[in-house]
Each structure stands twice: as structure tokens, then as C-alpha cells.
Amino acid sequence: VQLQASGGGLVQAGDSLRLSCVASGRTFSRDAVGWFRQAPGKDREFVATISASGGSTSYSDSVRGRFAVSRDNAKNTVFLQMNSLKSDDTADYYCAARDVPHTSNNEIHYDFWGQGTLVTVSS
Numbered sequence: 001v002q003l004q005a006s007g008g009g010l011v012q013a014g015d016s017l018r019l020s021c022v023a024s025g026r027t028f029s030r031d032a033v034g035w036f037r038q039a040p041g042k043d044r045e046f047v048a049t050i051s052a053s054g055g056s057t058s059y060s061d062s063v064r065g066r067f068a069v070s071r072d073n074a075k076n077t078v079f080l081q082m083n084s085l086k087s088d089d090t091a092d093y094y095c096a097a098r099d100v101p102h103t104s105n106n107e108i109h110y111d112f113w114g115q116g117t118l119v120t121v122s123s
Contacts, residue, residue: 001026003114005095010120011085019080021095021114029073032103034110035080037091037119044107047093048080052101060105062088087123092116 007019021033034049048059048069057069063082071078078095096110104110 001028001097001112003095003097003112005093005114005117007080008093008117008119010122013086013121013123015085015121016081016083017085017119019082019093019095019117019119021078021080023076023078023097023112026097026112028076028078028097030101031097031099031112032101033069033071033078034096034098034104034107035069035078035093036096036107037089037093038116039088039091042091044094046105046107049103049105050078051103056103058103058105082119085119085121087121090119090121092118 004022035047038044050069054071066084068081094116095114097112098110
């Protein structure tokens with residue numbers, strides 16, 4: 001399976017961005033998907049996750065209320081809507097899929113990873 005993340009860019013604090021993660025080579029609708037991010041000099045951290053059906057989501061404390069994860073299984077795509085962006089949100093954002101339908105905030109539970117898409121928020 002291949003995951004392709006896109007939608008990153010340079011924005012100002014307070015702006016919004018929507019990231020997309022498109023899967024190929026696999027029945028994506030059976031997989032839970034997570035978003036993670038890695039800021040320069042820091043470890044990768046959990047951002048959000050969504051179950052295979054889309055009925056269950058979870059967020060890190062730092063993004064809850066500002067970010068929203070959703071999916072369109074017909075298009076093999078998961079989205080991360082990011083609102084009220086802050087400079088602390090600057091990072092490479094990665095999507096990952098796990099071979100079970102249930103969510104997880106632990107990166108070791110994910111089997112497939114896409115390349116990162118860079119989000120830079122200027123203050």
C-alpha cells in the first residue's frame with residue numbers, strides 16, 4: 001500500500017489548511033488512519049486518528065477543538081482540517097494506516113506510512 005499526504009504549505013497564525021492522505025494498493029476502508037507530526041529537533045507525536053468507518057475519532061490535547069479528521073472511503077482519502085493554526089503546529093505531517101479498523105494514538109500500531117507534508121505557520 002502507498003499513502004500520499006499533501007496539502008501542506010506556508011500560512012500565517014490563525015489560518016487554516018486541509019491535509020489529504022490518499023491510499024492506493026489496498027482496501028483503505030478497512031483501516032484506521034492516524035495523523036502524526038514531527039517538528040524540527042523533536043520526536044514524532046500523535047495528532048489525530050479516525051476509525052475505518054469514520055465513526056470514531058481521537059485527538060491530541062494540543063489540537064483538540066482546532067483540528068478535525070474525516071474520511072471519504074469511496075475516494076480512499078482521509079483529511080485533516082486544521083484551523084486556528086499556531087506557530088507550534090509547524091512540522092512535517094504524516095499519515096499512517098493500520099491493518100485493523102480501530103483507532104490508536106500509538107505510532108507503533110501503524111503498519112503503513114506516507115511521506116510527510118510540511119506545514120509552516122508564521123507568527
